[in-house]
Structures are given as structure tokens and as C-alpha cells.
Amino acid sequence: MEMSTQTALVFAAQAGDQNAFEALVSAYRRELLVHCYQMLGSFHDAEDLVQETLLRAWEKRTTLTSPASYRAWLYRIATNLCLNRLRSAPRRSLPTQTHPGSDPNSPSPQRVREPIWLEPFPDDLEASQHSDPQDRAERNERTTLAFLVALQRLTPAQRAILLLREVLEWPASEVAEWLNLSVAAVNSGLQRARRALQECNSPSEKETALPxxxxxxxxxxxxxxxxxxxxxxxxxxxxxxxxxxxxxxxxxxxxxxxxxxxxxxxxxxxxxxxxxxxxxxxxxxxxxxxxxxxxxxxxxxxxxxxxxxxxxxxxxxxxxxxxxxxxxxxxxxxxxxxxxxx
Structure with missing residues (x-):
């Protein structure tokens, strides 16, 4: 979205124009959904948190002082809502991470219906569907089940730091401000998150492109x-x-x-x-x-x-x-x- 258009929409939304607000946030709805999904591991929880993010953005629209930072402001709201949810939500994963390998000759156990499993994400809702192939391939890697499994093994704070710093490429100083941390803590958290991901990801299981x-x-x-x-x-x-x-x-x-x-x-x-x-x-x-x-x-x-x-x-x-x-x-x-x- 061009900055002049965004600025005009921000001012109109702050004045109470709901149509302007909807036009403003529609450009970011899908990428916020991906971000919340990466944080939570649940598509349905991510949908709920995006809706809550937009509701908070409408309620607090007059507090934004820099229209140019509107996207970052939305991410800050979404990230903090995710961190709040994760204080009480169980960590999601797949049975490969939570249970020992099974014997195919043994009776099947009962289904575990508690919200501990990762949920799949439909590609046609991925934010990068209209981007160039290279960008789309990179973004797809960040929603693979292997990446999600590794991501969910991080602490919620490490998850947020990794996504904001590595995926969204925001400066450590901004991330520190958003998360109420020091810059040193953000940098340290990023290094720990990187090491944890490297330990989880086996090169032999990296998906490879075929003709x-x-x-x-x-x-x-x-x-x-x-x-x-x-x-x-x-x-x-x-x-x-x-x-x-x-x-x-x-x-x-x-x-x-x-x-x-x-x-x-x-x-x-x-x-x-x-x-x-x-x-x-x-x-x-x-x-x-x-x-x-x-x-x-x-x-x-x-x-x-x-x-x-x-x-x-x-x-x-x-x-x-x-x-x-x-x-x-x-x-x-x-x-x-x-x-x-x-």
C-alpha cells in the first residue's frame, strides 16, 4: 500500500470512518493470520486472534501517532495477544514429538482431543500467494509442518523474537520495545532460538524441489x-x-x-x-x-x-x-x- 494512501486511510479511520479502517486493515489481514498461526500452531486460534487484533486496532485507533508505522503497530498488537494466549494454552505439536514410536500390531489408542496438536494451514490463505515464486517459496518454508514443530518447541518469547527479527526483519530495538525487553535480551533470545531450530531440523528431511x-x-x-x-x-x-x-x-x-x-x-x-x-x-x-x-x-x-x-x-x-x-x-x-x- 502506498504511504500517501495509507496515511489518508489512517486519518480517516481515526476520525471514525469504518470503511477506511476496513480498507486499511484488509491489506494486512492474511499476513497477520500467518503470523498468529506461526505463534500459536492453531489455525482457528489464529483466526480468533486476528479478529481480536483488528478489534483492538479499531478501539485504540486514536493512540497511533505515526501513520507510517501502521503495519508494525498491528503486529505489535497481534504479537502481544498471542503471548497472552500462550500463557494458558498448551504447546502444540505432532505425535512424533510427544509420544514414543508405535507398534503397528498393537491396538490403536483413544484419540487425544485436548488442543495439543498442530492444525494445518490452507495454502490458498497464505499471504504470499500473489508474490514472485522465490518469495513464495521462502514464505512456504515458514509454514511447513517441520518448521511449525520446531517453532513450537521454543518458548513463546523466543518464538516472537525469532519471527519478528528473522522473518519480519524488524530491528532489535523495536522488538525490545514491543516485548518490554532489553536489546541484549532480544539478541540473546534470537541466538538461543536459532540454535534450537538448528537442533530440530535434520538436513536429511529438508523438502526438496523436483521438476x-x-x-x-x-x-x-x-x-x-x-x-x-x-x-x-x-x-x-x-x-x-x-x-x-x-x-x-x-x-x-x-x-x-x-x-x-x-x-x-x-x-x-x-x-x-x-x-x-x-x-x-x-x-x-x-x-x-x-x-x-x-x-x-x-x-x-x-x-x-x-x-x-x-x-x-x-x-x-x-x-x-x-x-x-x-x-x-x-x-x-x-x-x-x-x-x-x-
Missing amino acids: IPQFQSLLDRYVTSWEQADIPGLVALLREDAWFTMPPLPVWLQGRAAIATELSTRIRVPGRHWRLLPTRANGSPAFGLYRQEAQADSYQLFGLMVLGVVEGQIANMVTFLELSSFSSFALPPTLPYVREHI
């Missing part, structure tokens, strides 16, 4: 294997050390053999059929997973599957089974019965 035809071929074979209940074909697409988890079930499995055993009990059920609907989540390929039971006349939405791809193979599969956790995705609740999928 588009090769990437699409991999995804097509994945879909075909699921829909034809072809366990050997599906396992052949996995890395030897691939892992698979299904929150809110507190289980995860690693290795082709364990995953093959698990999927065999879930896919190869008499009368059960599957369809996959492509989408995007957390900067990664994803699929709405639909299940049809015997005699049913449609496929019911069953889960959202997010894939991590490394060096031309699938390195991890995270299947979110709680429908409410991905209700923001444009996935229909049912798909029509298609005979050729039998």
Missing part, C-alpha cells in the same frame, strides 16, 4: 496406490525411514515395513474404498481423504493428508483425522460414488 513433471508423477502414483489399495505400490514411493502419524491418535510409525502393516489394516478392508482430492497445506502437497464403506452411496470426508517429499520420495505423511481441524479447507463433505474406483 514439475516428476513431482506430479509421484503424486499421481500416490493417489493411484491409495485408490487401488495397492500397498506395495504405495510403500515403494516412501523413503526407507519415512514416518506416518494421524493426530489426534497419539501414534506414529517409522519405516516402510511398519507403515505397510498399518496401512494394510486401514486400506484393505472388505467393502471399503478410497478417493483422494488434491489440495495444498503448509506449503506442501496434500489430499482430502475420502472413505466409502460397503453399500454407501458416497465417499465421506475422512481426513486431510499432508505429504513431505525429499529427493523424489515421500518422507512423511501426516493425516489429520479431526474434521474440525481442517474445516477451513475448501473440501466438500462428500464425493459422489464412482464405480471405476471399485
